[in-house]
Amino acid sequence: MALPASSSTSRALVLALFSLLLFSVQGQLSNNFYKKTCPNVQTIVRSVMTQAVAKEPRMGASILRLFFHDCFVQGCDASILLDDTSTFTGEKNAGPNANSVRGYEIIDAIKTQMEASCNATVSCADILALAARDGVNLLGGPTWNVPLGRRDSRTASQSAANANLPGPGSSLATLISIFGAKGFTAREMTALSGAHTIGQTRCQIFRSRIFNEANINSSFATLRQQTCPQTGSDNVLSPIDIQSPTTFDNAYYVNLMNQKGLFHSDQELFNGGSLDKQVKQYSNNGAVFAKDFAKAMVKMGNLSPLTGNNGEVRLSCRKTN
Ligand code: HEM
CATH class of the missing domain: 1.10.420.10 (Peroxidase, domain 2)
Known part of the structure; x- marks a missing residue:
């Protein structure tokens, strides 16, 4: 006959199950994350991207690269979007990004519309993931479902941007x-x-x-x-x-x-x-x-996203709240 588990064993078991549940809720992105809180999220991104790419087709490419350079540094957390200040060094002036990465104003334009529709709800990291997908698709490339629920970082890393992004002379x-x-x-x-x-x-x-x-x-x-x-x-x-x-x-x-x-x-x-x-x-x-x-x-969009209570939903993509 199996012996009843000691109370400390069952406490440990309950704790383990609880952490597993918490992890699966916090650690995952989902396709319908904003279904109730911001049902127009995809439409808003798509419409701003449609205008931007019609005005300048290269913008589809620029936003795609912006997303890549975000995700390879601390994960897809919009860290690349934070402006440098006198007390904060971000990623924009790292070697691979300075005078090279572009499209920040388009993300700002999407964010402004997003805030008007659903205040303090949709992260800059999710906006970037959707905008990159739409940029590709608007230039004739494939489309795909973008799992959502990323949150924005409060930090950035210029040194990681210098170390993690490949250079054009790479073997x-x-x-x-x-x-x-x-x-x-x-x-x-x-x-x-x-x-x-x-x-x-x-x-x-x-x-x-x-x-x-x-x-x-x-x-x-x-x-x-x-x-x-x-x-x-x-x-x-x-x-x-x-x-x-x-x-x-x-x-x-x-x-x-x-x-x-x-x-x-x-x-x-x-x-x-x-x-x-x-x-x-x-x-x-x-x-x-x-x-x-x-x-x-x-x-790539799943690289170390901040989820659950980690990070924040920035009100301006250029600065922490
Ligand atoms: C495989 C290693 C890669 C290297 C070494 C590399 C390097 C570069 C370099 C040096 C530029 C031009 C920068 C300039 O002239 O200022 C560039 C542009 C670009 N890269 Fe990459 N890249 C790589 C992978 C990727 C990936 C994975 C993506 C996206 C999924 C990407 C998307 C782009 C796009 C779209 C442009 C053009 C951006 C524009 O016109 O604004 N690259 N890349």
Whole structure:
């Protein structure tokens, strides 16, 4: 016959069950998080993004990158949106972000409308996750359900932004390791890199590739050198995907197959290494890429979100309450 559990054992059991329950309630995002509190959340984000992308298609790309740079630093907690002040150092001036990441005003515009509709309810982190999804979709890319319920951080980390975000000179091994540190497989990293099918970049980012590297299509290099000379023009922009810079398609991978990757790091994915096969598959099959990209984006959106009573819902995305 089983002996009755001692009262201390049953107390421990109840406590363990309770913590499990608390964890599952607090630690998870859900598709209908704002169903009762802000039913128009998706419509508001979509309408501001629609106007922004119609005005400037690049904005879809800029917001997607903003989300990536948020999630890889302390998780998807809107830490990147906090402005520097005399007493606070945020992430905006970290190396990978300064004079580069953009789109903050669009997030502000969404937030203003959100506050007018549902005061102090929807986090900046959730707004960013939805806006990134809509930016991709408005440029012809896939759509996906964005689980919601993230809260905003009260902190930011310039040092983590400098350490955790990959640079354009990265080797394949470095890319695999940086994404691996965030729980992504090399396959997922390759899918996420397809984001470079949209958007623009500055000359100083790819100059050394177009002048010094051998695994580059020579007419492509010559063309790029016309607007990005050896000296000067550091901030002159070029599309990352020369074929279709405002369409979210699989042309990025076709470019890589033709040695037309603009960043050293891009071409590393197709340079005789372990990911060549996958690049080839995506270049042949845009639907497989779109599906893998969407799945990896949901995973990226799940990076260490603040939930439950952690963090706060900021009233202005630029500062803590
Ligand atoms: C794999 C490693 C990656 C590296 C080394 C990298 C690096 C860069 C660099 C250097 C730029 C141009 C910055 C400038 O010219 O100021 C850029 C632009 C961009 N990146 Fe990445 N990135 C990576 C992955 C990603 C991921 C995972 C995403 C999103 C899922 C992404 C989305 C973008 C977008 C959309 C742009 C264009 C932004 C615009 O036009 O405003 N990148 N990236």
